Amino acid sequence: MSSRLRTLGRKTVGPDRPVYITGEIGINHNGDLAKAFALIDAAADAGCDAVKFQKRTPEICTPRDQWDIERDTPWGRMTYIDYRHRVEFGESEYRAIDDHCRDRGIDWFASPWDTEAVSFLEKFDLPAHKVASASLTDDELLRTLRATGRTVILSTGMSTPQQIRHAVEVLGSENIVMCHATSTYPAAAEELNLRVIKALQQDYPNIPIGYSGHETGLQTTLAAVALGAVFVERHITLDRAMWGSDQAASVEPQGLTRLVRDIRTIETALGDGIKKVYESELGPMKKLRRVPAAV
Numbered sequence: 208m209s210s211r212l213r214t215l216g217r218k219t220v221g222p223d224r225p226v227y228i229t230g231e232i233g234i235n236h237n238g239d240l241a242k243a244f245a246l247i248d249a250a251a252d253a254g255c256d257a258v259k260f261q262k263r264t265p266e267i268c269t270p271r272d273q274w275d276i277e278r279d280t281p282w283g284r285m286t287y288i289d290y291r292h293r294v295e296f297g298e299s300e301y302r303a304i305d306d307h308c309r310d311r312g313i314d315w316f317a318s319p320w321d322t323e324a325v326s327f328l329e330k331f332d333l334p335a336h337k338v339a340s341a342s343l344t345d346d347e348l349l350r351t352l353r354a355t356g357r358t359v360i361l362s363t364g365m366s367t368p369q370q371i372r373h374a375v376e377v378l379g380s381e382n383i384v385m386c387h388a389t390s391t392y393p394a395a396a397e398e399l400n401l402r403v404i405k406a407l408q409q410d411y412p413n414i415p416i417g418y419s420g421h422e423t424g425l426q427t428t429l430a431a432v433a434l435g436a437v438f439v440e441r442h443i444t445l446d447r448a449m450w451g452s453d454q455a456a457s458v459e460p461q462g463l464t465r466l467v468r469d470i471r472t473i474e475t476a477l478g479d480g481i482k483k484v485y486e487s488e489l490g491p492m493k494k495l496r497r498v499p500a501a502v
Contacts, residue, residue, distance in 0.1 A: 210413045213358050213384050216314045216334030218256060220384055221415040221437055226470050229257045230443040230463060231419075233318075233453050237281065238294040244307050245445055247315070249460035254467040257314035259337060259440065260304070262324040265291035298330065305331055318342070322351045329355060338374070340364030340390045340419075349377040359383045360438065362419045363407075364390030380414055384438050387431070388419040393456035399427055404434045421456045425466045432473050439470065 212221035220227045230250035236243035243260075250258045263269075265288055274288040282293060296304070308315045318337040319325045325348070328336065335358040342348055343366045352359050361383050363371050375383070387403045399422060407416045417438025418431035428441060444457035458466060484492070 210381070211415060213382065213415055214334075215257070215358055215384075218334075220417075222435075224437065226432055226436065226474055227257070227417070227438045228255045228467055228470060229259050229438070229440040230255045231259045231440050231457075233259070233261045233442060234294045235442065235444045235449070235453055235457060236294075236296075237449070238296070240296070240300050240303060242445060243296070243300075243304060246443055247304070247307055247311060247313065249445070249463060250443060251311040251313045253460065253463040254471075255313060255463070257316060257334065258308065258443075260296070260301075260315065260317040261320065261339070262317045262328055263291065263295060263320040264323040264327075265295060267321040267323060298327070301331065319348070319352070322348060325351045325355065333357065335360050335384075338362060338378075340366060340388055343374050344370055346377050349374060353378050353382075356382075360386060360417070360440075362386045362388045362390075362440075364388035364419070364421075368410075375411070375414070380411065384415045384417055385411060386417040386419040386438060386440065387436070389421065392421050392453060393423045394421045396422065396427060401427065401431055401434055404431060404436055408435060423456065425458070425462060425469065428466060429469050429473060432470050433477070441466065 212219050215227055218227060232243060232246045236246060247258050269288055269291050274286060276287045277284055278287055278290060280290055304315060314334045316333045316335045316337060317328055318339040319328055320339065320342060336352050336355060337360045338349065338352065340362040343363065359378055359382060361374060361378065363385060385407060387407060389398050391398060404416055404418060415437045418428065418436040419440040420428045421442065428439060432439060442453050442457035443463055444454045444459060447454050447457060447459060
């Protein structure tokens with residue numbers, strides 16, 4: 208296999224391969240398994256290759272001084288640590304998710320935010336692990352992910368070129384997919400800086416480069432594909448007005464269907480880059496070209 212290709216489950220990601228499209232569910236299910244199933248169904252119906260969740264161990268990922276701070280939630284007023292548990296799925300829920308994804312013919316994986324979450328996810332046969340942008344500087348987590356031997360998808364939001372280079376050194380370059388990202392929810396168009404995709408392709412010629420988008424709308428994600436992104440991830444939701452910090456930067460089911468459709472059209476239209484005269488052009492050539500070619 209080419210050094211620029213990576214295996215994600217039954218599929219291969221990289222140049223000259225179909226764009227791998229992931230619907231990022233994250234915690235947009237709000238701890239409700241029925242909503243998670245509905246989001247999986249929406250992604251499968253749209254033609255996504257995978258859905259992605261986020262997995263945290265609340266006592267590790269929540270700063271201790273935040274545990275007892277109370278906040279208003281859809282389930283009433285509760286402490287922050289109780290809220291973190293409320294939106295976190297355990298093994299029984301993920302077993303059900305695993306079964307449902309298998310029934311729908313779609314892969315799933317997750318972003319572990321701590322090493323215990325990696326151990327939890329390793330109970331499942333996943334195509335990859337994802338490093339959230341916020342975790343790019345967590346060397347212990349990166350080393351743990353590298354040790355699994357699975358493909359690792361690395362998002363690069365809120366990170367400097369030096370930090371990205373260090374993360375690649377820790378992870379190793381032979382088994383990762385890198386995603387350009389801007390970690391604002393939602394991200395403004397003037398801060399997407401999509402040309403970074405080309406810069407990353409030049410800086411890391413042996414690593415497939417993708418795009419993790421947090422903007423509103425679809426056109427800039429489509430532009431990322433036109434610029435060569437081979438992996439695309441967008442947050443998805445049943446309703447952007449739902450409660451939760453990621454909902455506003457998410458794509459609803461109808462938009463997701465359009466996004467997948469248009470990505471497939473773009474990758475077909477990009478072609479192979481070799482200029483040729485198509486058979487379909489011969490009729491117009493005969494009709495419209497007044498001066499025959501000299502060569």
